[in-house]
Structure formats: C-alpha cells, structure tokens
Amino acid sequence: MSVSLARLDAVLAVLTMTCALASIASVGAPLTWSGTIPVAIALGLLLLARRRHPVVVLALSAAVLTGAQYAGLFGGGVIWPMTVAVFTAGLASLPWTAAICALTLAAAHAPAMDLARGGAELLWLALVLALAHGYRQHLRWRAEHEARLREAATTRLAEQRLQIARELHDVVAHTLTVVGLHLNVAAEADSLAEAQESIKVASGVRKKAMADLTSLIGVLRDVSGEPQPELSSIADLVSRAREAGLDVTLDERGDPTEVPAAQAMAAFRIVQEAMTNALKHSDARRLLVHLDYSARQVRVEVVDDGTGPVPYTEGHGLTGMRERVAALNGWLEIEADDGFAVRAGLPV
Structure with missing residues (x-):
C-alpha cells in the first residue's frame, strides 16, 4: 500500500471513531473507557485492513456494533458508524455486503422494534x-477503457512493424531485381565500357537502397521519422527501369502536390511493386505507368506488354499492396493473363 493510501485509511479510521462516538453520544449513552470508547476505537482500527479484507472487516464491524447493542452500551444506529466499511465491502461484493447489513439491522433493531430508526438506516x-455500485461500475469501465487503449497501442505498434516490414520488402525486392538485371547485362556486354556502365548503374541502385534501409532501421530504433516516399520519386523508379532495358511511359494527370501523404506513399509502393514484377518478366519490354490525381481519388495503373500467361503467387509484395489499398478503403485489381497489369484506386 502506498503512503497516500495509508494516510487516507488513517484519516477514515479517525473519522469513523469520531462518527461512532457522536452516534453513541446522540442517544445519551455515556462515553467511557470501559465500554463505548473501545467500541469506537475497534471500528476505526478495523478499517486499516479494509483494502485487503473488505468483507471480513465489515462482518467484524457489524459484530462489534451488534454486541455493543446487546450489551446495552448504546442504542444508536449500526449502519452510520459502518459507512466506510459498507462502501468498501460493496466494491468487493454487493450480495455479501447487503446480506451482512440486513442481518445486522435485524439483530440490532429486533429487541426494540424501532421501525422508524431502522427505516432511516435502511435508506x-x-x-x-x-x-x-456506481463507483464499481466506474472502476470497471476505466479498467476496460485502459485495456482498450493498451490493445489499441499494441495494434498500432504491430501495424507499424508490419508497415516497416513491407517497406523493407519493397526496397530489397526492387533493388535485387534491378541490380540483378544490370549484372546480367554487364556479364553479357560486348564491350568493357558497356559492362562498366551497367555495373555503375547497379552500384547506384544499391547505394540508394542502403540509404533507404538505413532510414528504416532508424525507424525501428526510434532515431528518425518514418520515410515518406513522394510521388516525385516515381520518376526515379522510371529512370531505373529504363536503365534496366524497359521502355517505360509515364503518364501523369492532375496535381500531385494535392495528394495526401498516405495516398502518395501507397501509390509509390504500388508502382514500385508493379515495376519489380514487370522486370521479372523476361518477355516484357514496355511498361505504361498511368497516374491520375483527382480531388476524389488517386488512380494508379501499371501495365506491361508481356506475352502469354504470367504465373504469380500472392507473396509479400502483392499482399502488402492489397493491405495498403484496403487500409485506405480503396480498390485493387491485378491481371496476369497476358503480361501483368495492376490497377488501383485510392480515395482522397
């Protein structure tokens, strides 16, 4: 028990002693050290254990008062001096509290049949x-509210970790694909200059990926804020894809500066994942990236010209893409009949 709670219990014990003595004096009973004063002290001292054993404290308090009544020490009420004990026990168990108090009232007022005083005490x-009961409901609501807050915090943390995992996957998958293609070009180059140029591009992509990974690791360590790719970064993706030998057409309509950050990040990652899948298709030579920024939604469309069915599975990239879109209440369509096509709408 903390010091503040111990002080509160001590104050309540003194108040209970005072109320008990006042109740005894109000009915004309003498205040003596051989009778009524020890009764008041016992009621006060019992409250010091009310937090650990509330029902037991109430039962013992009721026994003390009932015994004092039958001993003829005083004929006052029995509920008033037990107010704190009754309230504390009521928080723990209303049925037991009501039962103990009912028995106490019946035992205390049976000899005199004082219905008026018994009715007042009953009220x-x-x-x-x-x-x-009201305070117990409040405590229960507060505990449930705090539990919901903890659960929400845990959920947010899990979502943040999942989002970081998606970011890591997108960065690594895209980088490995582009670097692998350029290394293949360097291995099959007809001249040293061509091979060196391909290696130089691959090195640049790797360097950019290392910077992105460092930034993401900084998020995990709470050192820096989470990176927010902008729609202008899509031009960098297009440049890398062109350097990898893909003929990319970028068609943007609308004002990208009016797009919120969440939709901008989702659009960037959708284009990145779609490009990564297109680069993996050995027969894809052309890629169309269409972005439409309107006041109601951001529409993203990435289509390549691969020929023949393209087998694919819902890996981390496509699953993450769907989850990003779903989180923004958008829609997503993926077609893999002839080539690969990704279409998405992100409400603003």
Missing part, C-alpha cells in the same frame, strides 16, 4: 450501496 444503507 442510508441503500444510498451507500448505490454509491458503491
């Missing part, structure tokens, strides 16, 4: 139990 008991 006070109902009020205290109602407050205990």
Whole structure:
C-alpha cells in the first residue's frame, strides 16, 4: 500500500471513531473507557485492513456494533458508524455486503422494534450501496477503457512493424531485381565500357537502397521519422527501369502536390511493386505507368506488354499492396493473363 493510501485509511479510521462516538453520544449513552470508547476505537482500527479484507472487516464491524447493542452500551444506529466499511465491502461484493447489513439491522433493531430508526438506516444503507455500485461500475469501465487503449497501442505498434516490414520488402525486392538485371547485362556486354556502365548503374541502385534501409532501421530504433516516399520519386523508379532495358511511359494527370501523404506513399509502393514484377518478366519490354490525381481519388495503373500467361503467387509484395489499398478503403485489381497489369484506386 502506498503512503497516500495509508494516510487516507488513517484519516477514515479517525473519522469513523469520531462518527461512532457522536452516534453513541446522540442517544445519551455515556462515553467511557470501559465500554463505548473501545467500541469506537475497534471500528476505526478495523478499517486499516479494509483494502485487503473488505468483507471480513465489515462482518467484524457489524459484530462489534451488534454486541455493543446487546450489551446495552448504546442504542444508536449500526449502519452510520459502518459507512466506510459498507462502501468498501460493496466494491468487493454487493450480495455479501447487503446480506451482512440486513442481518445486522435485524439483530440490532429486533429487541426494540424501532421501525422508524431502522427505516432511516435502511435508506442510508441503500444510498451507500448505490454509491458503491456506481463507483464499481466506474472502476470497471476505466479498467476496460485502459485495456482498450493498451490493445489499441499494441495494434498500432504491430501495424507499424508490419508497415516497416513491407517497406523493407519493397526496397530489397526492387533493388535485387534491378541490380540483378544490370549484372546480367554487364556479364553479357560486348564491350568493357558497356559492362562498366551497367555495373555503375547497379552500384547506384544499391547505394540508394542502403540509404533507404538505413532510414528504416532508424525507424525501428526510434532515431528518425518514418520515410515518406513522394510521388516525385516515381520518376526515379522510371529512370531505373529504363536503365534496366524497359521502355517505360509515364503518364501523369492532375496535381500531385494535392495528394495526401498516405495516398502518395501507397501509390509509390504500388508502382514500385508493379515495376519489380514487370522486370521479372523476361518477355516484357514496355511498361505504361498511368497516374491520375483527382480531388476524389488517386488512380494508379501499371501495365506491361508481356506475352502469354504470367504465373504469380500472392507473396509479400502483392499482399502488402492489397493491405495498403484496403487500409485506405480503396480498390485493387491485378491481371496476369497476358503480361501483368495492376490497377488501383485510392480515395482522397
């Protein structure tokens, strides 16, 4: 128990002793060290254990007061001095609290049959139990709310890690594909200059990929912010694909500066993944990248001219692409009959 809670219990114990003595004095009973004062002290000291054993403390308090009533020490009410004990026990178990208090009231007022005083105490008991029930509901709601917040935080963390995993996959897959193609060109080059040029391009792609990976690792370490590829970076993708021997046509319509960051990143990754798949098709020679930026949605279309069916499986890249689009409430179509075509709409 913390120091503040211990102090609170000590204050409540003193208040309970005071209320018990006031209740005893109000009915004209004498305050003596051989009778009523020890009763008040016992009620106060019992509250020091109310957090660990609330129902037991209430039962013992009821026994002390009932015994004092039957011993003739005083004829006052039994619920008022037990208010704190009743409230604490009500938080733990309303049925047990109600049962103990009902038995206490019946035992305390049976000899005198004081219905008026018993009715007043019954109303006070109902009020205290109602407050205990309301506070217990509040505590339960707060615990559930905190649990939901923790779950939401855990979910956000998992989504962030999943997004970083997608970014890593996109960077690595695209880089390996482009570098592999240029190395093949260098291996089959007819002249040293042509081979050196291909290796130089592959080295540049590798260097850019290392910078992207370093940035992503910085996100994992909370050192830097998450990289946000811009739509202007698509031109770099087109340049790399052209250097790899693919005839790429980039058709952009609308104002890319008006596209929100989330849609811009998704569009960039869709184009990157579609280009990576196109570069893997040995028979694809041309690629059309169409981007339409409107006020309602960003439309992305990437189509290559591969001939014949293109077998593919939903790997990390395509799955990540679908998840990106779904997260933005968009739509995605993938066709792999003749060549490879990716069409997506991202609502703004």
